[in-house]
Amino acid sequence: MSRPTSSRRSPFWALSVAILRGFLRDKASVFFAVIFPLMFLVLFGGLFSSQDQSKVDMIQVGSVPLIEQLPEGAKEAFEDTFEVTRSDDLDEALEQVRKGDADVALEQRGDEVVAHYTQTEQVKAAVTQGTLRAFVDGTNVAVSGSPPKFSLVTEQVEDDSLTTIQFVTPGLLGWAIAMSAAFGAAATLQGWRQSKLLRRLQLAPVGTGTVVAARITVTLAVALVQFALFIGLGAVAFGLQLSGSWWMALPLIIVGTLCFMALGLFAGAVATTVEGAVNLANFLVLPMAFLSGSFFPLDAAPTWLQRFSDILPLKHLNEGMLDVMVRGQGPGAAVVPLLILAAFALVITALAAKLFRWETT
Amino acid sequence: MTTAIHVTGLTKRYGDLVAVDDVSLDVAEGEFVGVLGPNGAGKTTLLEMVEGLRRPDAGVVEVLGEPVWPRNPRLQPRIGVQLQASSFFERLTAREQIRTFASLYGVGQATADEWLERVGLTDKAETRVEDLSGGQAQRLSIACALVHDPELVFLDEPTAALDPQARRNLWDLLSSINDSGRTVVLTTHYMDEAEVLCDRVAVMDHGRILQFDTPAALVRGLDAPARIRVAPGSLTAEQATAIPGVAETREDVDGVVLVTRDPAGVIGALAAGNHLDGVTVQTGTLEDVFLSLTGREYRA
Structure with a gap:
C-alpha cells in the first residue's frame, strides 16, 4: 500500500521525533529540566557571587x-x-x-x-x-630604621579567575541533568505503561533496543542542550571560564545521563501512576543533589556526611565535572568518576529490569 | 478457506482465578468474528494471548500459520492491533500519531494521511490526541492499527466508553474494514454490536467459550418464545388468550403482547380475525442467548 513517492522515516528516527515532540510540548517538563535549573544558576551566580569581602x-x-x-x-x-x-x-x-x-x-x-x-x-x-x-x-x-628581616608573600593556588560561578555551574548542571534524565525516564515508562503503548510497541516490528535507543538519544540531546545553556549563560552573564579539559565533561554527562535514566526507570517500575513515578524520582534526586554538593560545597560538611555522599552517583558526576571544567585537572581526572557512574548505571538498570512490569495491574 | 487463527486448549490462570479456561476456536480468513461477554469474562486475556502479548499456561495458538509465542517478528507486519486503552504517544497531533505508527511499520506518510481521511479525521489532523473526543480517538486508534494494511486485525472493545450515537457512527467504519477480505477479531460487551457486525460470535463467560456460531444460528438454537405485539384496541386480552398457541398475554398502554412458541400460527389467526393493525414480532436476541446459556441476565 505504501508508494515509492511517499516519504518514509526509519522507526528509530520516528520514535525519537515523537518522544522529543512530546517532551517539548510538555511545559512542566521543559520548565523543570531547563528553566528551573537555569534560574538557580542565575540566583547562585548572580546574587551570591559577591564573595569579595565588602570594605x-x-x-x-x-x-x-x-x-x-x-x-x-x-x-x-x-x-x-x-x-x-x-x-x-x-x-x-x-x-x-x-x-x-x-x-x-x-x-x-x-x-x-x-x-x-x-x-x-x-x-x-x-x-x-x-x-x-x-x-x-x-x-x-x-x-x-632597620630593614625587615622576614617578609610574607601570598599566592592563591587556584586560577586567578576562580569565582563563585566556577563552583556552582558544574554542581547545578549535574543536578539539572540528573533531574531531567530521571523524570523523563520515569514519566515515559509509567505513561506508556498506563496507556498500553508499551504493549502496542511490543506488537510493532521494532525491537526493544530501537525504542530504548530512541529514548536515550532524546535524553542525551536534552542533556547536551542543558550543558550548552549552562556554559553559555555562565560565560556570558557571569564570566564563567572553563579550564583545559572541559570537554571531558561530555562523556561524564553521557554516562551520568544513563545512570539517572536508570534511576528514573527504577522509579517508573516501582510506582503505579505517572505522578507517583515523577514524585519518587524527585524524592531520590533532590536530597541527593543537596548531599552531593550541587547547591553548596561539601568541604565544610562533617566527615561522615562526606563519606556518605560517596555512595551517591550525583556526587561523582559533580566532582568529575568540577575537576575537568574548573579545577584545571587533566582529562584523566574524569576516568574514576566515569567508571563509578557506569557501575551505578549497570546496577540500577539491573534492579529496574528486575522490577519491570509490562502493565500496572 | 484457510485458517487465520487456530487455538486449542488455551488456558491462563492468575492465582486462583482461571481467566481463560481451555478455549479452542478456529477463525477462517476473511471472517469478522466477535468475542462477546461481560466485563471480566476473559475476552481481553484471550485476545492478548492470541496476539502474542501473554504467554499461555497451556494450549497452542497459531496465527496466519505461525506460532505467536515467543514474539514472532515474521508475524508483526501481518497483524494489526488496537488495545483496550488509547495507546498513543503523548502530546502528538492526530497526523503525527498515525505517521509515527506508519514509520514503525515502514509505511510512507502519504498512506498514513490517506487513513486519516478514511476514518474521517482530516479536519482533526492538527489536533492533539488528548483533545480528541472519545469517538475520534477510537477512530484514530483503529486507523493506527490498519495503517500497514494487515491481513488480520484485533480490536479490543473499540466502542467501549462511547455514547450510543458515537458507537453507531463507528459501526460503519468497523463493518467496512473487512471489505477487502481482511480477517477481523473484535471483542465487545454489546449484544447489538456483535449482532450487527459479526459473521460469527463467540459467547464468553467465566473464561469459557459457551458457543461460537452466527448470530442467527445462536438465536435459532435458542428455544425462546416470540413476542407479538398488537396495537391497542385491536383485540382484548381475553380474545388474545383464546388464540391457539398463545402461552401468555400481557396488556399495557401500548397494546397487547402475545407470547408464543408458534408465531406463524398465531399471526395466521390474527390475520384471520383482521387484528394485524400495528403488529410487531420480536424474536430472540443475543441477550436471550446469553440468558439461556448462563442462566443469568446479561449485564455488560
Whole structure:
C-alpha cells in the first residue's frame, strides 16, 4: 500500500521525533529540566557571587597621624580594606559603631592608636584588628630604621579567575541533568505503561533496543542542550571560564545521563501512576543533589556526611565535572568518576529490569 | 478457506482465578468474528494471548500459520492491533500519531494521511490526541492499527466508553474494514454490536467459550418464545388468550403482547380475525442467548 513517492522515516528516527515532540510540548517538563535549573544558576551566580569581602566601614575620629602618614603603597592597601569617613565627635562615632552603621571607630591618643569595634560582625572585627596591627607593626619597623628581616608573600593556588560561578555551574548542571534524565525516564515508562503503548510497541516490528535507543538519544540531546545553556549563560552573564579539559565533561554527562535514566526507570517500575513515578524520582534526586554538593560545597560538611555522599552517583558526576571544567585537572581526572557512574548505571538498570512490569495491574 | 487463527486448549490462570479456561476456536480468513461477554469474562486475556502479548499456561495458538509465542517478528507486519486503552504517544497531533505508527511499520506518510481521511479525521489532523473526543480517538486508534494494511486485525472493545450515537457512527467504519477480505477479531460487551457486525460470535463467560456460531444460528438454537405485539384496541386480552398457541398475554398502554412458541400460527389467526393493525414480532436476541446459556441476565 505504501508508494515509492511517499516519504518514509526509519522507526528509530520516528520514535525519537515523537518522544522529543512530546517532551517539548510538555511545559512542566521543559520548565523543570531547563528553566528551573537555569534560574538557580542565575540566583547562585548572580546574587551570591559577591564573595569579595565588602570594605570595613571606619570612622576616623580627629587626627590619626599613623594613617595620614602612610607611604603610598601602604595607603592603597589600607584603602582597599577600609572605607574611611571622618568625624570629630567620639561619642557619636561610638554610637554609630554600636548601632552597626560603622564597623570601627579609630582615634589616636599620642602614640596609641585606639580602635573601637563591635563583635557583632566577627569577620570584620578580626579583619580590623589584624589589619590595624599589621599597619602599626609596619610603622614601628619603618621608624626603627632597620630593614625587615622576614617578609610574607601570598599566592592563591587556584586560577586567578576562580569565582563563585566556577563552583556552582558544574554542581547545578549535574543536578539539572540528573533531574531531567530521571523524570523523563520515569514519566515515559509509567505513561506508556498506563496507556498500553508499551504493549502496542511490543506488537510493532521494532525491537526493544530501537525504542530504548530512541529514548536515550532524546535524553542525551536534552542533556547536551542543558550543558550548552549552562556554559553559555555562565560565560556570558557571569564570566564563567572553563579550564583545559572541559570537554571531558561530555562523556561524564553521557554516562551520568544513563545512570539517572536508570534511576528514573527504577522509579517508573516501582510506582503505579505517572505522578507517583515523577514524585519518587524527585524524592531520590533532590536530597541527593543537596548531599552531593550541587547547591553548596561539601568541604565544610562533617566527615561522615562526606563519606556518605560517596555512595551517591550525583556526587561523582559533580566532582568529575568540577575537576575537568574548573579545577584545571587533566582529562584523566574524569576516568574514576566515569567508571563509578557506569557501575551505578549497570546496577540500577539491573534492579529496574528486575522490577519491570509490562502493565500496572 | 484457510485458517487465520487456530487455538486449542488455551488456558491462563492468575492465582486462583482461571481467566481463560481451555478455549479452542478456529477463525477462517476473511471472517469478522466477535468475542462477546461481560466485563471480566476473559475476552481481553484471550485476545492478548492470541496476539502474542501473554504467554499461555497451556494450549497452542497459531496465527496466519505461525506460532505467536515467543514474539514472532515474521508475524508483526501481518497483524494489526488496537488495545483496550488509547495507546498513543503523548502530546502528538492526530497526523503525527498515525505517521509515527506508519514509520514503525515502514509505511510512507502519504498512506498514513490517506487513513486519516478514511476514518474521517482530516479536519482533526492538527489536533492533539488528548483533545480528541472519545469517538475520534477510537477512530484514530483503529486507523493506527490498519495503517500497514494487515491481513488480520484485533480490536479490543473499540466502542467501549462511547455514547450510543458515537458507537453507531463507528459501526460503519468497523463493518467496512473487512471489505477487502481482511480477517477481523473484535471483542465487545454489546449484544447489538456483535449482532450487527459479526459473521460469527463467540459467547464468553467465566473464561469459557459457551458457543461460537452466527448470530442467527445462536438465536435459532435458542428455544425462546416470540413476542407479538398488537396495537391497542385491536383485540382484548381475553380474545388474545383464546388464540391457539398463545402461552401468555400481557396488556399495557401500548397494546397487547402475545407470547408464543408458534408465531406463524398465531399471526395466521390474527390475520384471520383482521387484528394485524400495528403488529410487531420480536424474536430472540443475543441477550436471550446469553440468558439461556448462563442462566443469568446479561449485564455488560
